[in-house]
Amino acid sequence: MIYRKRGAVARWEHGTLIRVTESGVAIEEGDLFTCHPEGGEEALAVPPPPKPDIEAERVIVSRGIAHHQSGDRAWSEETRRFHAALVHGRLRALVDDEADVGPVAEALRRAGAEREAPSRLRLAPGVTAALVPSLAGIAPPNVRLLQTAGGVDGYGNEIVEAEGEWPNWYRPSYRVRPVRMPHNLRLECDVTEIDERRPRAIALLAPVEGLTLRVLVEEGARVYPCTVRVTHIDAVSNERRWYPYGAGSFGAEMML
Amino acid sequence: MTARFAIATREELWVHGRLAERRLSHGEARDDEQGIVATDARDDALVSTCDRRMDELRDAVRPDLRLRLVAEARLDGVTSTITASLGRHSLVTDAVHLDEDVALLRRAALESEAEVRPLPILWRNGSAAVLLHEAAGHPAEHGLPPLALPAWLQLENPLTLRRASFRDVPLRRMTNLVVRAADAPFALPEARLEVLLVDGGGYEPLTDVVTLRVAAADLVEGDTTRRVAPFTLTRARGDFRFLGAAGEPLRYPGVICSREGQELVVGSHAPLLVTA
Numbered sequence: 215m216i217y218r219k220r221g222a223v224a225r226w227e228h229g230t231l232i233r234v235t236e237s238g239v240a241i242e243e244g245d246l247f248t249c250h251p252e253g254g255e256e257a258l259a260v261p262p263p264p265k266p267d268i269e270a271e272r273v274i275v276s277r278g279i280a281h282h283q284s285g286d287r288a289w290s291e292e293t294r295r296f297h298a299a300l301v302h303g304r305l306r307a308l309v310d311d312e313a314d315v316g317p318v319a320e321a322l323r324r325a326g327a328e329r330e331a332p333s334r335l336r337l338a339p340g341v342t343a344a345l346v347p348s349l350a351g352i353a354p355p356n357v358r359l360l361q362t363a364g365g366v367d368g369y370g371n372e373i374v375e376a377e378g379e380w381p382n383w384y385r386p387s388y389r390v391r392p393v394r395m396p397h398n399l400r401l402e403c404d405v406t407e408i409d410e411r412r413p414r415a416i417a418l419l420a421p422v423e424g425l426t427l428r429v430l431v432e433e434g435a436r437v438y439p440c441t442v443r444v445t446h447i448d449a450v451s452n453e454r455r456w457y458p459y460g461a462g463s464f465g466a467e468m469m470l
Numbered sequence: 471m472t473a474r475f476a477i478a479t480r481e482e483l484w485v486h487g488r489l490a491e492r493r494l495s496h497g498e499a500r501d502d503e504q505g506i507v508a509t510d511a512r513d514d515a516l517v518s519t520c521d522r523r524m525d526e527l528r529d530a531v532r533p534d535l536r537l538r539l540v541a542e543a544r545l546d547g548v549t550s551t552i553t554a555s556l557g558r559h560s561l562v563t564d565a566v567h568l569d570e571d572v573a574l575l576r577r578a579a580l581e582s583e584a585e586v587r588p589l590p591i592l593w594r595n596g597s598a599a600v601l602l603h604e605a606a607g608h609p610a611e612h613g614l615p616p617l618a619l620p621a622w623l624q625l626e627n628p629l630t631l632r633r634a635s636f637r638d639v640p641l642r643r644m645t646n647l648v649v650r651a652a653d654a655p656f657a658l659p660e661a662r663l664e665v666l667l668v669d670g671g672g673y674e675p676l677t678d679v680v681t682l683r684v685a686a687a688d689l690v691e692g693d694t695t696r697r698v699a700p701f702t703l704t705r706a707r708g709d710f711r712f713l714g715a716a717g718e719p720l721r722y723p724g725v726i727c728s729r730e731g732q733e734l735v736v737g738s739h740a741p742l743l744v745t746a
Binding site: 227228230231232233234235236237238245246247248249250251253257262272301303304305306389391 | 488489490491492493494495496497499504505506507508509510511512636637638639641676677730
């Protein structure tokens with residue numbers, strides 16, 4: 215199996231704009247994976263994103279374009295990514311959607327002392343999306359974890375609707391051997407109505423560890439950090455937003 | 471004037487004596503008026519250097535180990551590293567030290583016989599360099615105040631702008647951390663933990679907390695030595711008390727330091743060190 219990729223990325227990172235163009239080939243022969251750069255064709259270019267104007271410990275904004283070929287299949291994709299780490303005192307909020315920066319930064323400035331996690335809680339889509347990949351194989355019985363059809367995988371195969379068995383392959387770079395894993399995961403629950411009176415976890419304060427979430431919670435006028443262990447899911451909204459976690463996951467308002 | 475950075479890397483993964491993965495990477499980065507322009511341009515001289523180094527590295531292949539061989543040539547130098555893995559543990563070494571470091575890996579694989587408990591720690595095999603890497607090195611990278619050390623303990627920790635590949639933005643990073651002791655006190659506590667191998671660690675600048683994942687350590691009580699299970703040490707960096715040190719700096723099997731997604735080898739050397 216031979217795979218080729220040509221791509222360009224323009225990325226703001228720590229206030230520096232870096233524009234990268236490269237192309238390469240990956241070959242799988244039996245158990246052996248090899249890859250190397252492969253010049254020759256005209257280099258791609260992508261317009262850089264605007265310089266981010268955000269006060270943060272870390273801001274990375276990128277735009278990319280890539281042309282792929284695997285066997286006789288060819289496809290292209292454009293990507294836009296955003297990541298910010300917002301800091302206040304000893305707290306760091308992780309944000310992967312630029313639209314969330316304002317509300318999270320404002321809440322972070324009002325954050326008080328650590329509290330016990332409320333017994334009933336809502337999770338914002340950005341929090342849910344980061345949690346969803348951890349639920350593979352252990353999702354509670356009242357919810358279904360599904361791969362969402364659409365797009366192509368690392369071998370150029372169509373990403374199909376799937377549950378439990380994951381037929382598609384993830385290849386984030388030509389330098390990485392593809393791995394079988396779920397793409398564009400979403401969570402479905404028979405109950406989709408969200409009680410908006412519940413406290414809401416609006417941002418992650420640390421990467422997800424299994425089913426444990428370190429989150430920033432907004433409860434009326436109060437904002438506080440707490441640690442949540444996901445044991446039961448009451449409801450998941452049908453309104454979803456895509457996030458670049460793993461091979462993609464959809465976030466939706468969720469009630470615990 | 472534009473600064474030019476160029477790199478070539480050969481990498482091979484050998485699993486139990488069989489080649490599983492082989493990679494070539496090369497590229498260059500130049501500064502321009504907007505920032506950095508990076509391409510996968512090939513510098514033939516750097517690639518040839520990598521090829522020669524990889525030919526030498528393949529002598530390290532052993533039938534019972536998982537080995538990642540990396541030969542990397544930059545305009546300012548060449549490095550060859552071997553990441554050797556056995557069971558749950560791995561370390562970074564070179565061809566010269568491979569056998570002695572693999573022996574350390576084999577010792578690390580022993581079953582635990584005792585519970586870990588709070589005791590003074592003797593940092594063996596240069597492992598104190600990992601402690602100081604996290605407690606002093608990373609804070610220096612972040613421009614934070616230096617760690618207070620006793621007069622008998624000195625730290626050399628030159629920082630420079632480094633990047634893992636042509637695709638990365640250079641960051642101020644450690645290069646080679648050396649801990650030295652001069653006229654230091656040294657008395658072994660009767661009961662102590664002896665750290666042999668550290669899997670990894672971290673420093674959190676927001677809380678000033680150091681985390682160290684100890685992969686192999688012994689509980690020593692008088693004449694009795696028993697292996698303890700791997701454990702994690704989490705403590706504010708100012709809370710480590712340095713009780714004594716002995717000997718010349720020992721080379722710790724290299725540290726691969728990851729920050730902002732960029733993995734770099736940092737040299738690590740420290741004498742025997744006792745902390746509480």
